[in-house]
Amino acid sequence: xxxxxxxxxxxxxxxxxxxxxxxTYSVSGNPYLFWYVQYPNRGLQFLLKYITGDNLVKGSxxxxxxxxxxxxxFHLKKPSALVSDSALYFCAVRSFLSGNTPLVFGKGxxxxxxx
Amino acid sequence: xxxxxxxxxxxVTEKGKDVELRCDPISGHTAxxxxxxxxxxxxxxxxxxxxxxxxxxxxxxxxxxxxxxxGGSVSTLTIQRTQQEDSAVYLCASSxxxxxxxxLFFGEGSRLTVL
Numbered sequence: 687x688x689x690x691x692x693x694x695x696x697x698x699x700x701x702x703x704x705x706x707x708x709x710t711y712s713v714s715g716n717p718y719l720f721w722y723v724q725y726p727n728r729g730l731q732f733l734l735k736y737i738t739g740d741n742l743v744k745g746s747x748x749x750x751x752x753x754x755x756x757x758x759x760f761h762l763k764k765p766s767a768l769v770s771d772s773a774l775y776f777c778a779v780r781s782f783l784s785g786n787t788p789l790v791f792g793k794g795x796x797x798x799x800x801x
Numbered sequence: 802x803x804x805x806x807x808x809x810x811x812x813v814t815e816k817g818k819d820v821e822l823r824c825d826p827i828s829g830h831t832a833x834x835x836x837x838x839x840x841x842x843x844x845x846x847x848x849x850x851x852x853x854x855x856x857x858x859x860x861x862x863x864x865x866x867x868x869x870x871x872g873g874s875v876s877t878l879t880i881q882r883t884q885q886e887d888s889a890v891y892l893c894a895s896s897x898x899x900x901x902x903x904x905l906f907f908g909e910g911s912r913l914t915v916l
Contacts, residue, residue: 695841718902729805729892729907730844737902776844788834788857789905793843 688713690779692792699767700800707762707795709777716782719760720789721751724774733775736760747771767799803827805908807893813914814883822878822911826895833876834896834905835868839889847891850876883915 689712699705711717721733734745741753751762760777774796778789806825814820826833835847846860850870861867865883870876880887890912894905 720904722907727909729909730894730905732904732906735902735904778844788846788849788860790846791836791844793841 688779688781688790690777690790690792692775692777692795694795695793696796696798698798698800701769702766705764705767705771705797705799707775707777707797709760709762709792710758711760711777711779712758713779713781714783717760718780718782719751719753720778720780721745721749721760721762722776722778722791723747724776724794726773730776733762767797769799769801772797772799805893805895805906807891807908807911809911810909811912811914813916815916816885817882819879819881820883820913822880822891822893822913824876824878824893824895824908826874826876826893827906828874830895830897830906831873832896833870834894835876835878836892836894837889838892838910844892847878880913883913885915888913888915 691710719736722730723733724730733749734743736743736753744750749764751760753760774794776794777792780789808823831852833850836844838844848868849857865881868878890910892910894907896903896905
């Protein structure tokens with residue numbers, strides 16, 4: 687079975703500081719990994735994905751994520767946080783072996799960037 | 802349309818009543834998903850349609866929940882005899898399908914409140 691863990695319900699960071707939102711996963715076979723963001727009263731928006739290739743993936747709004755196979759992690763990062771980055775962030779996974787099955791999402795991490 | 806459209810955006814109903822939630826996916830997207838977002842529970846997969854294949858209903862929480870997709874486009878999620886625990890935001894998403902590496906595009910959701 688596929689699963690995703692986001693160990694932090696809430697992350698607080700000062701504007702201008704680097705941010706990290708953690709994600710670990712469990713799948714059979716190779717994973718396809720995704721990050722989505724949900725701004726207040728909005729639907730989820732795709733940020734970035736890892737399919738294959740370079741372990742460091744760059745996405746929208748200056749975000750990036752690093753795939754670490756040995757640690758089964760896919761942490762989301764940004765070098766300098768903005769107040770506008772405050773939102774709910776979801777990590778999601780799908781197994782390469784599972785075909786076109788629905789994405790499994792984590793419970794989400796609320797990021798608060800303080801001016 | 803330009804994006805995934807869901808209606809109603811808000812629905813308040815009394816316990817025991819039936820409700821219908823509608824999703825209009827992005828034109829040309831063959832895959833359609835329903836997820837449920839409850840406070841502190843992340844995104845819970847409900848049902849998945851892919852083209853003309855039989856839907857994956859493995860996430861439906863009870864037989865009070867059903868969904869259909871007419872003409873490979875619009876989908877309706879029906880909840881019969883609603884209970885208070887059904888209160889949540891119901892999210893619809895679509896994708897190009899078949900490509901398991903593709904991202905999902907989400908609507909803004911239908912917020913259901915059962916009194």
